[in-house]
Each structure stands twice: as structure tokens, then as C-alpha cells.
Amino acid sequence: MALTLMKARLKGAQKGHSLLRKKSDALTIKFRGILRKIIETKTLMGDVMKEAAFTMAEAKFAMGDFNNLVLQNTDKAQLKVKTKKDNVAGVTLPVFEAFHDGSDAYEYTGLARGGQQIDRIKKNFAKAVDMLVDLASLQSSFVILDEVIKVTNRRVNAIEHVIIPKIERTLEYITTELDEREREEFYRMKKIQKKKAQMRAEAERNKREGDEYEAPSNLLDRERDEDLLFD
Numbered sequence: 001m002a003l004t005l006m007k008a009r010l011k012g013a014q015k016g017h018s019l020l021r022k023k024s025d026a027l028t029i030k031f032r033g034i035l036r037k038i039i040e041t042k043t044l045m046g047d048v049m050k051e052a053a054f055t056m057a058e059a060k061f062a063m064g065d066f067n068n069l070v071l072q073n074t075d076k077a078q079l080k081v082k083t084k085k086d087n088v089a090g091v092t093l094p095v096f097e098a099f100h101d102g103s104d105a106y107e108y109t110g111l112a113r114g115g116q117q118i119d120r121i122k123k124n125f126a127k128a129v130d131m132l133v134d135l136a137s138l139q140s141s142f143v144i145l146d147e148v149i150k151v152t153n154r155r156v157n158a159i160e161h162v163i164i165p166k167i168e169r170t171l172e173y174i175t176t177e178l179d180e181r182e183r184e185e186f187y188r189m190k191k192i193q194k195k196k197a198q199m200r201a202e203a204e205r206n207k208r209e210g211d212e213y214e215a216p217s218n219l220l221d222r223e224r225d226e227d228l229l230f231d
Contacts, residue, residue, distance in 0.1 A: 030088045
């Protein structure tokens with residue numbers, strides 16, 4: 001029973017090790033893809049922010065300080081972020097998406113002068129915000145995947161180098177004990193067979209000796225003796 005139980009545990013440990021290894025590989029592939037996207041997004045982010053800052057300088061040169069005008073037209077956020085979930089090998093990753101809510105509050109800003117620069121600022125900064133949201137989504141997934149991969153790899157190493165060898169050593173010990181018991185049982189059966197053979201030989205010898213020896217007559221035997229006649 002112990003041998004059967006340990007074999008079942010070994011099979012379960014091997015299957016768990018295989019599944020965790022596949023999970024680790026899938027997460028690593030996703031992790032590398034996210035890392036590549038982060039590098040690409042950060043590279044593009046520098047150019048986008050540079051262009052947005054340059055258009056801001058152009059608009060201030062054409063219109064002067066228009067911060068108060070923008071604040072007067074702002075009553076609620078137009079750009080909002082919604083969250084979705086992505087599942088990768090059982091790991092839930094957040095996905096952020098930016099979307100525009102409501103009409104454009106800056107639609108009529110800059111009609112007097114500088115309208116073209118204001119429109120360029122809106123487009124450039126909207127693009128920058130979209131990239132920032134994507135970058136935030138990638139960074140969050142990157143951090144989560146990094147931690148999950150470390151935990152999964154620790155479990156894989158623990159099963160591979162600790163649990164499975166321990167079960168295998170236990171199986172080897174049980175097998176050795178069973179073999180020893182089998183040898184002892186075989187030796188015991190041989191001794192029993194030898195003893196039985198000796199007993200049979202002795203019984204046959206006693207029987208042969210009994211046949212050669214004639215037993216004395218019994219005085220109490222029921223056979224009638226012949227009459228004796230005297231002259």
C-alpha cells in the first residue's frame with residue numbers, strides 16, 4: 001500500500017512539474033513580448049513628447065498664455081481610462097484603454113488667433129496620453145508577470161530538486177525492504193520444505209522398520225485355540 005501510494009504521489013509530482021514548466025514557458029514568452037513592446041513604446045514616447053512640447057511652445061508664441069482660457073472651458077474630463085482583464089496561463093493581467101467621453105471642450109478655443117496651433121496641441125497630447133495609458137498597461141503587466149514567473153520557477157525547482165528526489169528515495173527504500181522480505185520469505189519456505197522432506201523420510205524409515213519387526217501375539221486375541229486331547 002505504501003508503494004502504491006508513493007507511486008501515485010510521484011506521478012502527481014511529475015505531472016505537476018510538467019504543467020508548471022509549461023506555464024512558466026508561456027508566461028516567459030508573454031513577458032518577453034511585453035518587454036519588447038515597452039522598449040518600443042518608450043522609444044516612441046520620447047519623440048511624441050518632444051513634438052507635443054514643441055507645439056506647446058509654438059501655441060504660446062502665437063497666442064500668449066492661454067492657460068486661463070483652457071481652464072474656463074474645462075468642466076469634466078474628456079479622456080477617461082477603462083480597465084479590462086487579460087488571462088495568460090491562469091494569470092490575470094490588467095489592460096488599460098483610453099477613450100474620449102463627451103464632446104470636445106476645446107472646439108472653439110483659439111478662434112481669435114492660434115486655432116491651428118491649439119488643434120495641433122490637442123492631437124499631439126492626445127496621442128501622448130494614449131501612449132502613456134498603453135505604457136502603464138504594459139508596465140503593470142510586466143511587474144505582475146515578473147513576480148508570477150519567479151514564484152512559478154521556485155515551485156518548479158522545488159518539485160524537481162526536492163519533492164521528486166525525496167519520493168524517489170522513499171520508493172527505493174520501500175522496494176529494497178520488499179525485496180528483503182521476499183528473500184526472507186523464500187528462505188523460510190525452503191527451510192519449511194526441507195523440514196517436511198526430513199519428516200517424510202523419517203516416517204517412511206519408521207514404516208519400513210515396523211514391517212520387518214513381527215509384533216508378539218496378544219493373549220487377549222479373540223481367536224479360539226485348538227482343543228488339546230490327552231490319551
